[in-house]
Amino acid sequence: MRYHIDTIPVWDAMKLNGECPLCALRRKVELMDVDRYLGASVMEPDTRIQVNEKGFCQRHHKMLTEKKNKLGHALMCHTHLKTTMKKAFSAFDTAKDGARKESGAPLMKRMMGKAGGKEDILRAAKQLREMGSTCILCDSIDENMQRYAYTFLHLYQNDSAFRRAFAASRGVCLPDAALLMEMAACEMSGQMLKDLIEDLCNATAASLVKLEGDLEGFTLKFDYRNADKPWGDSRDALERTVTKLRSWCIGEEPNPK
Ligand SMILES: [Zn+2]
Numbered sequence: 001m002r003y004h005i006d007t008i009p010v011w012d013a014m015k016l017n018g019e020c021p022l023c024a025l026r027r028k029v030e031l032m033d034v035d036r037y038l039g040a041s042v043m044e045p046d047t048r049i050q051v052n053e054k055g056f057c058q059r060h061h062k063m064l065t066e067k068k069n070k071l072g073h074a075l076m077c078h079t080h081l082k083t084t085m086k087k088a089f090s091a092f093d094t095a096k097d098g099a100r101k102e103s104g105a106p107l108m109k110r111m112m113g114k115a116g117g118k119e120d121i122l123r124a125a126k127q128l129r130e131m132g133s134t135c136i137l138c139d140s141i142d143e144n145m146q147r148y149a150y151t152f153l154h155l156y157q158n159d160s161a162f163r164r165a166f167a168a169s170r171g172v173c174l175p176d177a178a179l180l181m182e183m184a185a186c187e188m189s190g191q192m193l194k195d196l197i198e199d200l201c202n203a204t205a206a207s208l209v210k211l212e213g214d215l216e217g218f219t220l221k222f223d224y225r226n227a228d229k230p231w232g233d234s235r236d237a238l239e240r241t242v243t244k245l246r247s248w249c250i251g252e253e254p255n256p257k
């Protein structure tokens with residue numbers, strides 16, 4: 001797969017020297033996308049159709065709410081609601097049909113679990129669950145992150161300064177380690193692949209070890225006997241640990257204002 005290469009943002013993210021440069025990129029994309037969806041682009045028919053179909057996840061509804069454009073948010077919700085109602089009504093019909101089938105079946109069949117109605121109910125439940133798990137913003141962010149992961153590996157292969165910077169960095173968070181590994185397995189081979197995987201694993205492992213110590217230091221500060229003990233790097237150890245394990249979601253914004 002070919003992606004458009006845009007190296008400057010990736011280099012910028014690396015220079016932040018945080019727990020994960022890809023998390024910094026993801027956050028940048030996310031903030032831009034949230035603005036975009038409340039702006040003019042959402043009125044484009046193509047985007048509108050996708051919003052109607054997919055809607056937004058809880059996290060992104062929250063972010064949209066914080067933007068204080070209730071009208072824009074409500075307009076998108078309204079058409080998404082209308083699309084979802086159609087699907088939900090069809091799932092309700094399936095569930096009701098199943099329940100009817102189940103209750104009308106002879107006792108023996110029901111006892112043997114062969115009335116067939118429960119399958120319909122479970123199918124309806126699955127449809128409802130799927131309706132609640134799509135998000136156009138998450139999809140858009142994921143697409144952008146594929147492109148950034150590709151660019152990241154392109155830089156690693158073509159820019160020795162980037163290679164050195166990555167080897168000396170704190171690596172990446174675990175979900176983004178997976179992203180880079182998957183992309184590297186598709187796009188790279190031989191010695192370069194070996195170097196990348198080693199740098200990725202070693203830098204990330206060293207960072208995990210450091211975090212473990214920092215986080216322990218943080219917990220020890222809650223003991224009054226350690227009141228005078230210096231904080232060292234422990235002050236934001238909890239936020240940095242969460243970033244490393246789950247990708248950035250709490251603590252200071254990964255990108256400077
Ligand atoms: Zn990350």
Ligand SMILES: [Zn+2]
Pocket residue numbers: 056057058059060135136137138139
């Ligand atoms: Zn989302």
